[in-house]
Amino acid sequence: MKTIIFISFFLLNTYCFSQIDSVGRWFSRAPMPTARQEIAHAILNGKIYVPGGLATGGVGTTTVEAFDPLTNSWSTVAPLPEPLHHLGLAVANGRLYVLGGYSGNSFVPNHKVWSLYPDSNIWREKTPMLISRGAHIAVTFQNKIYVIGGVIMGFTVSGRTDVYDPLLDSWEILANMPTPREHLSGALIDSLIYVAGGRSGAGNFNKLEAYSPLSNIWYSKPNMPTARGGLTAASLNGKLYVFGGETPGVFSQNEEYNPVTNSWKTMTPMKTPRHGIGAVAAGDSIFIIGGGVVEGYSVTNVNDVFTLAPLVLKLNVFVEGFFDPSSNTMIRDTVKVYLQKTFFPFEIVDSSKAYLSNNGFANFKFNKAVSDSGYYLVIKHRNSIETWSSSGYSFTPSLINYDFTTSATKAYGNNLILKGTKYCIYSGDVNQDGFIDGSDLALTDNDAFTFASGYLSTDVTGDNIIDASDLSVIDNNAFNNVIKITP
Numbered sequence: 001m002k003t004i005i006f007i008s009f010f011l012l013n014t015y016c017f018s019q020i021d022s023v024g025r026w027f028s029r030a031p032m033p034t035a036r037q038e039i040a041h042a043i044l045n046g047k048i049y050v051p052g053g054l055a056t057g058g059v060g061t062t063t064v065e066a067f068d069p070l071t072n073s074w075s076t077v078a079p080l081p082e083p084l085h086h087l088g089l090a091v092a093n094g095r096l097y098v099l100g101g102y103s104g105n106s107f108v109p110n111h112k113v114w115s116l117y118p119d120s121n122i123w124r125e126k127t128p129m130l131i132s133r134g135a136h137i138a139v140t141f142q143n144k145i146y147v148i149g150g151v152i153m154g155f156t157v158s159g160r161t162d163v164y165d166p167l168l169d170s171w172e173i174l175a176n177m178p179t180p181r182e183h184l185s186g187a188l189i190d191s192l193i194y195v196a197g198g199r200s201g202a203g204n205f206n207k208l209e210a211y212s213p214l215s216n217i218w219y220s221k222p223n224m225p226t227a228r229g230g231l232t233a234a235s236l237n238g239k240l241y242v243f244g245g246e247t248p249g250v251f252s253q254n255e256e257y258n259p260v261t262n263s264w265k266t267m268t269p270m271k272t273p274r275h276g277i278g279a280v281a282a283g284d285s286i287f288i289i290g291g292g293v294v295e296g297y298s299v300t301n302v303n304d305v306f307t308l309a310p311l312v313l314k315l316n317v318f319v320e321g322f323f324d325p326s327s328n329t330m331i332r333d334t335v336k337v338y339l340q341k342t343f344f345p346f347e348i349v350d351s352s353k354a355y356l357s358n359n360g361f362a363n364f365k366f367n368k369a370v371s372d373s374g375y376y377l378v379i380k381h382r383n384s385i386e387t388w389s390s391s392g393y394s395f396t397p398s399l400i401n402y403d404f405t406t407s408a409t410k411a412y413g414n415n416l417i418l419k420g421t422k423y424c425i426y427s428g429d430v431n432q433d434g435f436i437d438g439s440d441l442a443l444t445d446n447d448a449f450t451f452a453s454g455y456l457s458t459d460v461t462g463d464n465i466i467d468a469s470d471l472s473v474i475d476n477n478a479f480n481n482v483i484k485i486t487p
């Protein structure tokens, strides 16, 4: 029992360490049907809405498309009443709001507010903003929409902050943001709206400022490591993530601000560096769809996702000596899984330990592997033969389900033994050299002779006693020349 407590503690530590150390990973989902840039994202009823923007050729568009992360599919939504880009977008009170932006193919800010009623799929005009804006941001706090910065009438770069109350359909002027800027980014964490980066005629900003809707006060925060405009931000698990941007070129930077430590950290760069993008958190991930891949005009439809969540292998495997075919259960033990490349020399990419349940199940978590890349699943147990999956498998996008118990063909070289109705990995490789043979028998015989007990590799049956039953399992597999079979 002491051993079991120790193992659990060890696993917990390993898991926590890898979580803290993680700089995240990227994977891709179904691309947006209509490639666009200078767009924003917002999530409503589980769907990510992407309205308007500049389409191919730098043309303003009325297209509205929505992505469903659960089904990895896109649908078309009622078009905007007029083409808009560089617009503000927010969800409040169960409705989607488009606030201002540049109209048509112009760069003239407008002040119109459009609200989508999802049930009727109709855009309705609301009380306009008090001033016209483009290249601003809109962030919701407690069902009110805060509209910050951007280019206002007269082509002035502004720090103007206003709030819209959807229930009253009315506007109010708030305290100006200290640093006037446009093409900026922002997101809410707790009761502060964080605003990062952006630009003015003087160039890019690295400024981070935070607005408190509760006190109508702006606070200065530590500068972002990389000054940039045309970027985007989202919050996830109490932290701010700021992605991409432009000028000069296109930025791949992904920087995390942690309000608790009041510090910045460099995260895994964007898979597709972009500007003119939106970002929105859904579940444990941040979606960044479309944008421009070179400075200025250019459009892409990529749908890249950033997450700190580990990749998970849901594994079902039984260990021959530990398995009881009368109950189809096994004595619990720790198993290690290696993810190895599918081509010579089959490099190890990642590894993870977990404690199998009585039903032979465990979730193995990985932080170094990537989605959409095939890996052999290589199973290691303290006294079983190393066993490889039949072929390479990929996380799609974050999960592999694999069951070694249903067929011999689940293992490379059919290297499994049928016990009752379940296939198990062969037991008896006590010295872990890839062969079950006389040397494993000799080690076990020694321990049996001295009545050794406890968590030993010679305990092939998992009962913490070394005796004839362990020797019997090894002897049988040695007689059958069981060895490791690898590609």
Ligand SMILES: [Ca+2]
Pocket (backbone or CB within 6 Å): 428, 429, 430, 431, 432, 433, 434, 435, 436, 437, 439, 440
């Ligand atoms: Ca051996």
Ligand SMILES: [Ca+2]
Pocket (backbone or CB within 6 Å): 458, 459, 460, 461, 462, 463, 464, 465, 466, 467, 469, 470
């Ligand atoms: Ca035993």
